[in-house]
Amino acid sequence: MPRITLEPRFQVEYLSILDSDGNLDTALEPKLAGEDLRALYRAMVLGRRLDERMVRLQRQGRIGTFAPTKGQEASQMGSAFTLRRIDWMVPSFRETAAMIWRGWPIEKLLLFFAGHLEGGQPALDQHDLPITIPVATQLPHAVGLAYAAQYRGDDVVVMAYFGDGATSEGDFHEAMNFAGVWHVPVVFVCQNNQWAISVPLKKQTHSRTIAQKALAYGLPGIQVDGNDVLAVYAAAHEAVDRARAGDGPTLIECVTYRLGVHTTADDPTKYRADEEVAMWEQKDPLTRFRTYLEKRNLFEAGLEQQVDEDIAEAVRRFESAPPADPLTMFDHVYAELPPDLKAQRAEMAAQAPAAPARPGEPRETPPGATPMRGQRLTRR
Numbered sequence: 564m565p566r567i568t569l570e571p572r573f574q575v576e577y578l579s580i581l582d583s584d585g586n587l588d589t590a591l592e593p594k595l596a597g598e599d600l601r602a603l604y605r606a607m608v609l610g611r612r613l614d615e616r617m618v619r620l621q622r623q624g625r626i627g628t629f630a631p632t633k634g635q636e637a638s639q640m641g642s643a644f645t646l647r648r649i650d651w652m653v654p655s656f657r658e659t660a661a662m663i664w665r666g667w668p669i670e671k672l673l674l675f676f677a678g679h680l681e682g683g684q685p686a687l688d689q690h691d692l693p694i695t696i697p698v699a700t701q702l703p704h705a706v707g708l709a710y711a712a713q714y715r716g717d718d719v720v721v722m723a724y725f726g727d728g729a730t731s732e733g734d735f736h737e738a739m740n741f742a743g744v745w746h747v748p749v750v751f752v753c754q755n756n757q758w759a760i761s762v763p764l765k766k767q768t769h770s771r772t773i774a775q776k777a778l779a780y781g782l783p784g785i786q787v788d789g790n791d792v793l794a795v796y797a798a799a800h801e802a803v804d805r806a807r808a809g810d811g812p813t814l815i816e817c818v819t820y821r822l823g824v825h826t827t828a829d830d831p832t833k834y835r836a837d838e839e840v841a842m843w844e845q846k847d848p849l850t851r852f853r854t855y856l857e858k859r860n861l862f863e864a865g866l867e868q869q870v871d872e873d874i875a876e877a878v879r880r881f882e883s884a885p886p887a888d889p890l891t892m893f894d895h896v897y898a899e900l901p902p903d904l905k906a907q908r909a910e911m912a913a914q915a916p917a918a919p920a921r922p923g924e925p926r927e928t929p930p931g932a933t934p935m936r937g938q939r940l941t942r943r
């Protein structure tokens with residue numbers, strides 16, 4: 564019996580178009596119009612400025628725990644930019660920049676992080692799923708959406724986001740498997756930001772790349788420089804075209820870095836070196852893209868001020884809403900609450916009155932009550 568090679572094509576490509584020294588591969592440069600490049604940069608700047616503002620809002624007790632995007636704007640925007648309104652975007656919990664681009668109003672996102680139920684409800688005509696906190700659980704949902712689209716003959720593509728840590732979850736592997744078997748129009752975008760809270764990539768997987776995991780499921784996988792918005796755009800464009808043409812799913816691994824905290828409840832100085840962060844700051848996706856736009860005379864001065872004004876307006880609108888009613892957390896998981904949760908609900912109801920304040924009026928904390936994390940108790 565011979566011993567033969569069954570799969571000689573085990574190859575993983577890496578794509579980089581604009582590197583951190585500003586070198587550009589003009590043969591690979593995507594043919595994007597000037598106004599598209601400007602829109603892309605604006606969305607990245609908005610993502611960064613909003614991110615910084617949201618961290619400050621959390622520190623001031625005006626919103627609850629928040630997972631910053633900082634450093635991952637190119638991975639998110641280069642990919643989300645390739646979608647049409649009718650395509651589906653399936654986020655995890657760190658896709659602020661992409662979600663705003665897709666049409667979530669800023670104040671609605673702020674409402675989400677302040678515990679308001681309506682902050683997690685997409686508009687009826689919006690093809691986006693809400694933020695998903697449980698790691699990787701959104702991936703089978705994304706494949707389900709793509710399967711439904713294929714079944715109904717709808718011309719839509721689904722793009723699903725997740726992190727390097729999510730690739731250790733069963734849901735990731737089940738989603739990849741079904742996507743391959745059913746050959747559905749889904750693009751998996753893994754933002755490999757090197758960390759899953761305090762777990763570094765080398766403890767997450769022994770694979771040389773995350774992209775190669777696609778090959779086991781019979782799909783193409785590509786690794787891109789995730790801080791190079793042009794490379795992410797080019798890879799995502801190709802994958803979306805393939806999905807739209809009926810040629811099945813793709814896994815894109817964006818190699819990037821989480822420049823900030825995991826969430827506002829985390830202190831990364833406890834587990835990673837300052838030198839590592841400083842090294843990645845040199846590869847900041849915004850600086851790199853800005854230099855490219857300047858060379859092409861496409862850079863708009865004053866953009867940051869414009870974006871800050873939009874954010875300030877949205878914060879004002881957000882803060883004119885009454886505070887969230889924490890009792891709603893008991894509402895939508897069980898048809899009938901189990902006894903222990905019933906007791907917790909009653910205890911909470913005794914501490915803070917359930918009836919929300921009238922719009923524009925703060926609900927005062929009763930004397931002796933303990934404020935809850937993320938609950939705004941006084942209007943500012």
Ligand SMILES: Cc1ncc(C[n+]2csc(CCOP(=O)(O)OP(=O)(O)O)c2C)c(N)n1
Pocket residue numbers: 657696697698725726727728729730756758759760821825
């Ligand atoms: C199923 C599940 N397990 C654990 C957690 C706690 N948790 C939240 S984020 C996270 C790490 C996720 O890492 P990664 O997938 O790399 O995404 P990143 O946070 O780096 O964007 C963990 C373990 C969770 N939310 N859900």
Ligand SMILES: [Mg+2]
Pocket residue numbers: 726727728754755756757758759760
């Ligand atoms: Mg990660």
